[in-house]
Amino acid sequence: MKRKIAKKLKAKKEAKQLIPILISKAKALTRAKKPSIKVAKKVNYLRNKFKIKLETTIKRQICNHCKAIMIPSLNARVRTKSPNIIWFCRECKHYTKIRYKK
Numbered sequence: 001m002k003r004k005i006a007k008k009l010k011a012k013k014e015a016k017q018l019i020p021i022l023i024s025k026a027k028a029l030t031r032a033k034k035p036s037i038k039v040a041k042k043v044n045y046l047r048n049k050f051k052i053k054l055e056t057t058i059k060r061q062i063c064n065h066c067k068a069i070m071i072p073s074l075n076a077r078v079r080t081k082s083p084n085i086i087w088f089c090r091e092c093k094h095y096t097k098i099r100y101k102k
Helices: 002-028 033-049
Strands: 076-081 084-089 094-099
Touching: 002 033
Parallel strands: none
Antiparallel strands: 076 084, 084 094
């Protein structure tokens, strides 16, 4: 039983290390759209399977609606409006507002 738990924890640790690598890989695959979508699906799968809480910097780069990795000026538009940062996903036309403090 202890081996099984240790195996699961090891797999979760590996998945936690793999997610930032996959996101940087998706940013490198900016010209080819389909591979970056596959990478986004892989990140979402790992996050759900191992119940991983993402860092806020990574969390903000993933669209809440279509789960695509948003890259500013390529498939996302970023605007600042007094108390908010507004991310607009060009894949699904969905807005995300993030509050910030001055």
